[in-house]
Amino acid sequence: MNLIFKNAVIVDPSSAYHKQTVDIEVQNGIISKIGKELSAPDFENIELDNLHVSQGWFDSSVSFGEPGHEDRETIANGLDVAAKSGFTDVAVQPSGAPVADKQADIFFLLSKSAHTATKIHPIGALTKGSEGKDIAELFDMKNAGAIAFGDYQKALQDANLLKIALQYVQDFNGLVIALAQDDKIKGKGVVHEGEVSTRLGLKGIPALAEELQVARNLYLLEYTGGKLHIPTISTARSVQLIREAKAKGLNVTCSVAVHNLLFTDEVLADFDSNYKLLPPLRPEDERKALVDGVMDGTIDVITSDHNPLDVEVKKLEFDLAKDGTIGLETAFGALNTILPLDVVIEKLTAARSVFGLQSVSIQEGAAASFTLFNPDGNSTFTESDVLSKSKNSAFFGQSLKGKAYGIYNNGKLVLNAK
CATH class of the missing domain: 3.20.20.140 (Metal-dependent hydrolases)
Structure with a gap:
């Protein structure tokens, strides 16, 4: 799965691109390129509103x-x-x-x-x-x-x-x-x-x-x-x-x-x-x-x-x-x-x-393992937002700020359609 994450704000203090808005090219699970206005044949563009990316x-x-x-x-x-x-x-x-x-x-x-x-x-x-x-x-x-x-x-x-x-x-x-x-x-x-x-x-x-x-x-x-x-x-x-x-x-x-x-x-x-x-x-x-x-x-x-x-x-x-x-x-x-x-x-x-595990910085040549999110926007959590089989949430009716879009990890992209 070859992807380009478009106009992503990187939130990663260990990365040289911290707080920069860039495109992130991922090829075969590896970050192959980070830069402005990237494009490549046979790459799928991922465009999400106010996209932010962190470890x-x-x-x-x-x-x-x-x-x-x-x-x-x-x-x-x-x-x-x-x-x-x-x-x-x-x-x-x-x-x-x-x-x-x-x-x-x-x-x-x-x-x-x-x-x-x-x-x-x-x-x-x-x-x-x-x-x-x-x-x-x-x-x-x-x-x-x-x-x-x-x-x-x-x-x-x-x-x-x-x-x-x-x-x-x-x-x-x-x-x-x-x-x-x-x-x-x-x-x-x-x-x-x-x-x-x-x-x-x-x-x-x-x-x-x-x-x-x-x-x-x-x-x-x-x-x-x-x-x-x-x-x-x-x-x-x-x-x-x-x-x-x-x-x-x-x-x-x-x-x-x-x-x-x-x-x-x-x-x-x-x-x-x-x-x-x-x-x-x-x-x-x-x-x-x-x-x-x-x-x-x-x-x-x-x-x-x-x-x-x-x-x-x-x-x-x-x-x-x-x-x-x-x-x-x-x-x-x-x-x-x-x-x-x-x-x-x-x-x-x-x-x-x-737990003594290694962190993976968002940089060229590193394994692509990151979270996709939007830090802005307000919503109220309801039972229709529950993804788990069980519904025992203390957060029903709670105001939330921002949204997790999903992740790219282990060569797989998973996005929350809700």
């Missing part, structure tokens, strides 16, 4: 139903959703049934994206069955292609087990992902503990439940060495603890979910279970602290934390509904309403650095 976006936390819950989402459709939402790469959580906790499970996930535009990067379970009792086959999964190890939506309550994991993975430069949540303090809480939970009569989750675990995990990291990633933090104190740990030289990274940057617990007034999330939505002061953490670089990555769930587990009484929202379709448009464009692109591409 391919990488989502650090995506769940698909398959294997085991194909009714929620299949891998094939999930990867198509990711591509049309602007993501060339997704780190897939080990949350299928069975849990991806051994070499064969990693091979299965990789095989599903061997010929797709969006590439899967599997996260292997840290413990067998993600049950928090015994370390899984980490070395074998690393050799099979796992980029990190963590138990999705489950925090490791056994401090010694996390200590052992952090020590063990250093032999092969592995990365441990550790969700921060003290289950005893969380108890039966379902929303942030505070004024809103009291007003609504819902059991609260203290911010302390997250912050104690962040502090504990950082102490363990300081003792053991190694690499630790703390996903989807949600409180001001968590940001500060990680900021201090980085200043001390600890090898720690962290992410925040789009919805925790955008919403506060005030949206819970109607008991809409689409807003039942883990970690929960917090008050405005916590949300602002997360935005500040993004802006000053304490928070390395922004993730959609995309988690498709069917009506049987989501459209229930608030207390009983499962935590999670889809987010691939809305990630860019939502972030673009609250952050500068250059920060949005930086945080949507930073996962490569976190």
Whole structure:
């Protein structure tokens, strides 16, 4: 497939063409030429309104139903959703049934994206069955292609087990992902503990439940060495603890979910279970602290934390509904309403650095791997805009700015027709 992307504004600080409007010629999956008013016989011109091009976006936390819950989402459709939402790469959580906790499970996930535009990067379970009792086959999964190890939506309550994991993975430069949540303090809480939970009569989750675990995990990291990633933090104190740990030289990274940057617990007034999330939505002061953490670089990555769930587990009484929202379709448009464009692109591409993968600059001779988008224009997200099989979105009715057109990656062009 030979293409010329016409009048594209390149948004890539590593490229000599950063912020320039150019044509990009792609031949056999390689950027063959960048310049003005390019033309070539047998090349298809791709012309899109206000086209911008950046390095391919990488989502650090995506769940698909398959294997085991194909009714929620299949891998094939999930990867198509990711591509049309602007993501060339997704780190897939080990949350299928069975849990991806051994070499064969990693091979299965990789095989599903061997010929797709969006590439899967599997996260292997840290413990067998993600049950928090015994370390899984980490070395074998690393050799099979796992980029990190963590138990999705489950925090490791056994401090010694996390200590052992952090020590063990250093032999092969592995990365441990550790969700921060003290289950005893969380108890039966379902929303942030505070004024809103009291007003609504819902059991609260203290911010302390997250912050104690962040502090504990950082102490363990300081003792053991190694690499630790703390996903989807949600409180001001968590940001500060990680900021201090980085200043001390600890090898720690962290992410925040789009919805925790955008919403506060005030949206819970109607008991809409689409807003039942883990970690929960917090008050405005916590949300602002997360935005500040993004802006000053304490928070390395922004993730959609995309988690498709069917009506049987989501459209229930608030207390009983499962935590999670889809987010691939809305990630860019939502972030673009609250952050500068250059920060949005930086945080949507930073996962490569976190996972130790190579970035691909937009320059002549490089592999063509980039996201196509328009940063301008406003829209309101509705159910008709959902591409996922599941419809559990916290973003219905939300104003979005800009649009992801799609991607070019792995020799394939995928565009969102909506």
